[in-house]
Amino acid sequence: GQQLNQSPQSMFIQEGEDVSMNCTSSSIFNTWLWYKQDPGEGPVLLIALYKAGELTSNGRLTAQFGITRKDSFLNISASIPSDVGIYFCAGQVNQGGKLIFGQGTELSVKP
Amino acid sequence: DTAVSQTPKYLVTQMGNDKSIKCEQNLGHDTMYWYKQDSKKFLKIMFSYNNKELIINETVPNRFSPKSPDKAHLNLHINSLELGDSAVYFCASSQLTALNYGYTFGSGTRLTVV
Numbered sequence: 001g002q003q004l005n006q007s008p009q010s011m012f013i014q015e016g017e018d019v020s021m022n023c024t025s026s027s028i029f030n031t032w033l034w035y036k037q038d039p040g041e042g043p044v045l046l047i048a049l050y051k052a053g054e055l056t057s058n059g060r061l062t063a064q065f066g067i068t069r070k071d072s073f074l075n076i077s078a079s080i081p082s083d084v085g086i087y088f089c090a091g092q093v094n095q096g097g098k099l100i101f102g103q104g105t106e107l108s109v110k111p
Numbered sequence: 112d113t114a115v116s117q118t119p120k121y122l123v124t125q126m127g128n129d130k131s132i133k134c135e136q137n138l139g140h141d142t143m144y145w146y147k148q149d150s151k152k153f154l155k156i157m158f159s160y161n162n163k164e165l166i167i168n169e170t171v172p173n174r175f176s177p178k179s180p181d182k183a184h185l186n187l188h189i190n191s192l193e194l195g196d197s198a199v200y201f202c203a204s205s206q207l208t209a210l211n212y213g214y215t216f217g218s219g220t221r222l223t224v225v
Contacts, residue, residue: 104152
C-alpha cells in the first residue's frame with residue numbers, strides 16, 4: 001500500500017534554532033498536509049498544500065509541496081518551547097480518499 | 112464548543128469484553144473517520160463514512176463495527192477485545208465537497224485492554 005517516509009524520527013534542538021523535516025513517498029499525492037499533535041490531544045492541521053510546487057506559510061511555519069508530487073517539507077523558524085510535539089505529514093490522492101500519515105517527527109525544544 | 116468530541120477519553124477493560132466509543136461532530140461535515148494510533152504513534156485509517164454510508168473499510172478485524180446513525184455521529188463498537196486492541200482511537204471529520212481537504216480530529220480515546 002501507499003506509505004510515507006518521514007524524517008527525522010526525532011529532533012532535540014535549542015530554543016531559537018530553525019527546524020526542518022520532510023516526507024517522501026514512492027507514489028504521487030495530490031494534497032499534502034502537515035499536522036501537529038500535542039500530548040493527550042488529536043492532530044491539529046497546520047498547513048495544507050494543494051498544488052505541486054506550492055510554498056505556504058503559517059506564521060513561523062513554512063511548507064512546500066514537492067514538484068514531483070512525491071515529497072513535502074516543513075520548516076519551523078526560531079523555535080520556541082511550545083513547538084514541542086509530534087509533527088505528522090499526511091498525503092491524499094483524491095478528494096474523499098483516505099489520508100495517509102507519515103511516522104511522525106517528535107520535536108523537543110530546550111529553553 | 113468542541114468541534115469533534117469523543118467519549119470516553121479513557122477506557123480500561125478486560126480481554127473478551129465488548130465496548131463502544133462514541134463520536135460526534137458539530138461542524139456540519141459530511142464525512143467521518145476512525146483512525147487507530149499505535150504505541151509508536153503511527154496513525155492508520157480504519158473506517159470512513161460519508162452521509163451515513165461506509166466508503167472506506169481498511170483491513171480491520173470484523174470484531175470492529177462502525178455505526179453512523181446520522182452524519183454528525185460515528186460510533187465504534189468492538190467485540191471480544193484483545194490485548195492488541197490497546198491503542199488510542201481518533202475520530203475525525205471533513206467536508207468532502209470543500210476545497211480544504213483537511214480533517215478535524217477529536218482528542219482521542221485511549222483504550223487499554225488488560
